[in-house]
Amino acid sequence: MRYLVYTLIFVFVLSLSSCASRVVVKQPATTVTLVKKLPRQYKVILVKGKRYYFFNENHHRKTKRGFVVVKV
Numbered sequence: 001m002r003y004l005v006y007t008l009i010f011v012f013v014l015s016l017s018s019c020a021s022r023v024v025v026k027q028p029a030t031t032v033t034l035v036k037k038l039p040r041q042y043k044v045i046l047v048k049g050k051r052y053y054f055f056n057e058n059h060h061r062k063t064k065r066g067f068v069v070v071k072v
Contacts, residue, residue, distance in 0.1 A: 035068075
């Protein structure tokens, strides 16, 4: 009887410490606006040390393929 009680307590303690963690996956944006070249009227804006290009009421980030419209 004592071993049964010890076994039940041991199983209960092991069930309290789970290895599983919660993983939340966020879906990427489905639409990406890519601009090959900005017009000369753009303005450079620094936000938290990062360079953004502002034109036509949109903020852009420079990438290898061009400029991507982002939310700041």
